[in-house]
Each structure stands twice: as structure tokens, then as C-alpha cells.
Amino acid sequence: MGCLPGQWVEIVHRASGGHALALQVAEYVLALRAEEAKAVMVRWGESPLAEKDFFAPISTQG
Amino acid sequence: MNRCRIYVAGNPNSGKSTLFNALSGLHQKTANFPGVTVESLQSTLELGGGVVADLVDLPGTYSLYPQSEDEKVACRELVQASLNPESNALILLVVDAANLFRSMLLISQICDLNLPVLLVLNKADRVSNPNLRGVIRWFSEELGLVAVAADARKGRGVQEIHRAIRKPLQSYSLRKSHPGSSPADQWMQLYEASEALPPTRQEEIRRHHSKETVERYSLIAAQLKSCPVHETKAKLALPNSIDRVLLHPFWGYAFFVVVMSLMFQALFTWASYPMDGIESMMLWAADYIQEALQEQHPGWARFLVQGLIPGISGVLVFVPQIFLLFFFLVVLEESGYMSRVSYLMDHGLKSIGLNGKSIVPMIGGFACAVPSITATRNIVSWKERITTIMVLPLMSCSARLPVYALLIQFAVPGGYWLGIFSLQGLTMMGLYLLGVVAAIGSALVMKHWIKPKGPSYFMLEIAPYQWPVSRNLWQVPARYCINFVQGAGKVIVLVSVLLWALSSFGPGNNLIATLKGQEAVPPLEQSYAGVLGKALEPVVKPLGFDWKIGIALVTSFAAREVFVGTMATIYGLEGDLETPQTGKRLKERMEADFKEGTHQPMFDSATVWSLLIFYAFALQCMSTIAATRMETKTWKWPMVQLAYLSFLAYAGSFLVYRICLLI
Numbered sequence: 245m246g247c248l249p250g251q252w253v254e255i256v257h258r259a260s261g262g263h264a265l266a267l268q269v270a271e272y273v274l275a276l277r278a279e280e281a282k283a284v285m286v287r288w289g290e291s292p293l294a295e296k297d298f299f300a301p302i303s304t305q306g
Numbered sequence: 307m308n309r310c311r312i313y314v315a316g317n318p319n320s321g322k323s324t325l326f327n328a329l330s331g332l333h334q335k336t337a338n339f340p341g342v343t344v345e346s347l348q349s350t351l352e353l354g355g356g357v358v359a360d361l362v363d364l365p366g367t368y369s370l371y372p373q374s375e376d377e378k379v380a381c382r383e384l385v386q387a388s389l390n391p392e393s394n395a396l397i398l399l400v401v402d403a404a405n406l407f408r409s410m411l412l413i414s415q416i417c418d419l420n421l422p423v424l425l426v427l428n429k430a431d432r433v434s435n436p437n438l439r440g441v442i443r444w445f446s447e448e449l450g451l452v453a454v455a456a457d458a459r460k461g462r463g464v465q466e467i468h469r470a471i472r473k474p475l476q477s478y479s480l481r482k483s484h485p486g487s488s489p490a491d492q493w494m495q496l497y498e499a500s501e502a503l504p505p506t507r508q509e510e511i512r513r514h515h516s517k518e519t520v521e522r523y524s525l526i527a528a529q530l531k532s533c534p535v536h537e538t539k540a541k542l543a544l545p546n547s548i549d550r551v552l553l554h555p556f557w558g559y560a561f562f563v564v565v566m567s568l569m570f571q572a573l574f575t576w577a578s579y580p581m582d583g584i585e586s587m588m589l590w591a592a593d594y595i596q597e598a599l600q601e602q603h604p605g606w607a608r609f610l611v612q613g614l615i616p617g618i619s620g621v622l623v624f625v626p627q628i629f630l631l632f633f634f635l636v637v638l639e640e641s642g643y644m645s646r647v648s649y650l651m652d653h654g655l656k657s658i659g660l661n662g663k664s665i666v667p668m669i670g671g672f673a674c675a676v677p678s679i680t681a682t683r684n685i686v687s688w689k690e691r692i693t694t695i696m697v698l699p700l701m702s703c704s705a706r707l708p709v710y711a712l713l714i715q716f717a718v719p720g721g722y723w724l725g726i727f728s729l730q731g732l733t734m735m736g737l738y739l740l741g742v743v744a745a746i747g748s749a750l751v752m753k754h755w756i757k758p759k760g761p762s763y764f765m766l767e768i769a770p771y772q773w774p775v776s777r778n779l780w781q782v783p784a785r786y787c788i789n790f791v792q793g794a795g796k797v798i799v800l801v802s803v804l805l806w807a808l809s810s811f812g813p814g815n816n817l818i819a820t821l822k823g824q825e826a827v828p829p830l831e832q833s834y835a836g837v838l839g840k841a842l843e844p845v846v847k848p849l850g851f852d853w854k855i856g857i858a859l860v861t862s863f864a865a866r867e868v869f870v871g872t873m874a875t876i877y878g879l880e881g882d883l884e885t886p887q888t889g890k891r892l893k894e895r896m897e898a899d900f901k902e903g904t905h906q907p908m909f910d911s912a913t914v915w916s917l918l919i920f921y922a923f924a925l926q927c928m929s930t931i932a933a934t935r936m937e938t939k940t941w942k943w944p945m946v947q948l949a950y951l952s953f954l955a956y957a958g959s960f961l962v963y964r965i966c967l968l969i
Contacts, residue, residue, distance in 0.1 A: 257549065260556075266649065266768055272767050275766045280764070
């Protein structure tokens, strides 16, 4: 369980004080602490969730 | 007779235990959050043709690289089966049909174990039918896997699984998914050695696992391009109006408090009607037996009416409250709310040395500390896990419920606040909160005292909401009530009978003559129980307790709910022919008792509050001590737990008694 390089993630909830985040990762929602989320390098982009091949790596940061 | 093993494996919260229950007819605990099953459980299945299968429900794991104790249990069993050439094993790999991409890591690793695999695409109701047929075909053509669609909660697809597992194991093709993968014996060596390795080597292994996982997922992503899996994605689970309230920085916590308040109000108000009914029925039975046997068999009448029936009554009367407690817990667990509570609470719990995941066993501790201690296995950090285990007995379990319910009646009048909230219900909630506050304080002390052995982190899948299965709403509470009556009930009845014997005879009494009614029963104080209680009195007197309460404290050391049965028996035996006590409720009998040599009620508010505090903190549960020993694999932690909780109970009780006397 976690994020893969190139995988799209979307922040769906921020806990009070920003100490934790809930991320939509592929088909599920992953909750993690902000300090762990800092280890995930991201690049902004359009949500691909409507696209057919959203599992294919799109970016390789991380 | 041929014997084989069927392992029910899969990611956490994929529905393994629900499927295990559907196949075996058992009632293993299920809920809608990850990490419910933390140990392997076994049942037997008759497959026909002389073949018997051991069906094993494994804890969920995301991969064969375990992070927590529960994942280690699953990985070890699977890899051991792979290494044993005579294992005759089939893996029933349960995956969430709407979560296939994530499940592919475990699918690919399990394929590499070279064991027959039957893939179950569970929760198929969340995916449209044509897609699912395409996915099943894809698994067969690309990976050589036999796949079956199912919805175990509704029992759909279970017949197909039954048919598939009856096929000979040789009919399953074996195909490695990842040619360069680690062989099973290397994984096994890692499991065996992992704890003994130095931290730097463990970190190296973790990095290697991460690298290999990323490589596998790259292959998986390429493979999945030809699979209709991308069309099966489920709706986003979180961004909806319910979570805007339930995870709100203010309203989220407020909702949690409201849910807990409602639960405790219901325990007092809704349960009072059936409780009164049960108590009246038992009083009627006692009167009937008394009338029928008093003349011919006075000894038996005394045994049944004053010894056995109060003991049984003490057990049965609390069944409605226990039923309601478990009803609420089932609703919270099955709806998916518990993973949200973990997420909401993580920050606060981390600051006191616990983890967001600690909240699940802690709320489970309201029911029983024993399974909750085992449930801590999915907390990855050793320090956070030990701290959770150490403070868990402070969460008021269902065994304390009868004790609180009996004593609160003396301490708080039966009125309402604002015309809605029962004062006794609020007091009950206050006692549960007191346990929580004590747990927070104890965790804070342990945060500075226990040294960490590894990193602390919080990662949790937030499960989508679902309606609880209607049959679970009554079956699960009913099962716990039956367990309570059979388990605790046996002890309570046994202790009641033993107490009756100790209270009916004394030094210098002729047992047979007393039973036949030829010799008078000695006064309670001169009986064996009285002599023992008087010897104990100096220890408990500073807390405001007399020798009768002292006896109840001793008998309830093994299980705290025995307190009520003991009081029922002692106060049932107190009457004589001139002042009969039968026909009165336990509360009325206790109200009629006075402190020795005074006209002051024995159960005045100082004594009752002191007793309540004692029961809120004391570790009077042998099973909890045994569970802590089992999970920590040493006697050090259960002994520390027993010592600090006993100190807390005695000191707290002493202080409260003295303060109440001053007021």
C-alpha cells in the first residue's frame, strides 16, 4: 500500500492543522501523516481519472 | 482420507473473513476496516470424494514483505506451504474487484510461490457485470489463473467457489508472474532472521523490497493495459457530504462524542425495560421455589433461593446491556466509520505516544480487552503497540458494565438532565471517559519511559461506506451474549455456589445437620466467608469497604463481573426467618445494609464512588494478563501492567473516599 512513481494522486481531505492527508491513489483512499506525505514528490497535472489507461506511469518523480 | 489445506489470503479489508464465514458456516469477526483478522483461524470443509480440507483464514497482507505482526503471520504460513512439497495446499486469493491494481502485487507474489491459486473477485457488486467477465477471461488467458466473481456479504458466488475448490489441485496451472522474483526460501530466511538483523541491514532489506515492488508494479502496469480492469474503478470514497461532517476539524469530533453519548444513554434507558423484566422473572422463580420446598427441604430451598438463583440472576440481568453495546459496535465497525475515527484521532494519539490505529482496539476494549490486545498486531511501531496494550485494560469493558450499572443506582438519582439525558446514563459515560483519561495519562508516562525500537508511521486505507449486514446486527451481539452467559456465567454461578457454601457453614457447624435443617445456619459473620472477609477487612477499610465488599473484591479478581454475583449471593444469604431477604431486588437488599455499629448506610456516596473508581482502574481479569503475556512474549509487561493498574486503583479509590468524606 502506498504511492508508486508516476502514479496519480489526488488530495481528497486535509485534517485540521494539516497534520494528516487523505489521498485518492488509484482505486482507494490512503490516509497518512503529513510528515510521511512530504516524502512523496509530486508534479501538478490534470486528473487522469477519466482516462482509460490511468495506471500507466505518467511521471517518474519520487 | 485425503487432506488438503485451503488458505484464504488477500489484502486487508478484501472480505476474506466474510468469505471464510460463508464457506465454513462459522461466525469469525468481520468489519469494514483493514486489520480485523490478526491471527490465522481454521475450520474443516468436507469436499466430497473422501477429501477433507482445513480452511485457514489468514490476516490480510498487502504483499509478502510484511510490515506488521499480523502480516508476518500470513506471509509465514503462505511461504511455509510453498516450501513444503507435501503441503497439498490451495490458495483462495480474495481480492477487492474494485481495487484490482493494488491487489496485483500480492497476486503476482503469490503466483511465484508455485502453489495452485483460485482467485476470488470479491465485492463484485461494485463492478459492472460485462467488465467482470472480461477481467475473469483476462486472468485465465494472461496469468493462467482460475477466477470466480463473488459478493460474500450477500452470499453470491459462494456456490461457484465451493464447486471450484472441489476440483483436483492438479487441474490448476502454475505459472510464475515475475521471472526474476525472489524464491520462497529466501523470503523465509528473511522472515526468520529479520528481527535479529542490525537496523542498518533491516533498512537495506526494506529498500530492496521497495525497489522490487516498484519493478513488479511496472510490469503489472504494462500487463494490465490489455485488461478491462481500468473500467472497473470504483467511485471516490471520501469527497462526499458525509465525510465533510465526519472528518471536519470540529464537527468530526463532535459527532464522535454524540455517537458515544447515544450509546451510553441507550445502555441505561433502552436496556432498563428488559432488565426489569428479567429481574422480576427471577424473583418470581425464587418465590415459587421457596414456597414449594421450604417445608419439605429447607436446606435445598436455602441453596436454590439464596445461593444459585441470585447467581444466575446476576448473570442474566445484564444481557440486554451487553447486547446493545455490541449492537452499536457492529454498526460502527461495519459502516466504515472506524477507519475515519483512526484518521481523525491519529494526531492526538501520536502526541501521547500512541497511533491512529490504536483507536480501533481501544474502542474494541469497551467490549473486551482480550481480543483488542491481539488486535494491536497491525500497529507497526513496537513502542506504540506496547503502549496501546498497556493502557487497553483502562478502557471500561463489558464486564465492568454490570458493576457500574449496579453501583451507579446508589450514587446518582434516576432523573433526567434537560428532560432528555438520563443522569445515570451520563454518569456511566463519565466512568467510561474516566478510563479514557486515565489511559491518556498512562500513555503519556509510558511515552517517556518505553524506548522505541523502530520508526513510527501511520498509513491506513479509508474504507468506502457500506450498510451493515442486517443479520450481523443481531447475530453478533447474540453470540457475545451467549458467550457471556456461558463463559462468565459459569464462573459466576460456580462462585455463587461456593460462596453460598462458605456462607452457610462455619467452624463448628455440622454440614449434614445444617443441610437437613436440624441445625441452625450460623449468622453470616460467623460463617467461613465471614471469617475470611474479616481477615481481609484491614486492607480494604481505608477505601471505605467492609468485609463483605472485601470478599467480592477477592472473588472478582479472576473476572470483575463476578462482583455482582457475589453481592447477590452475600446479600441473599443475609436474611433470616424474621427478616426475609428473598423477594427483594439486590439494590433494595444492599440499601438496607448499614455500616457496622452505626445507622449510616453501607452504600453511601463515599463508599460507592470509591468502589466505582476501584473497578474503573483495577486489572481484575486473568484473561487480560494471559493475552498480554502472549502478545509481548515475556512476563515483564503483564506484571508491570498488573502492578501499575493495582496501584492506580488503590490510590484512586483511597483519594476519592477521603475527598468524599471531606465534602
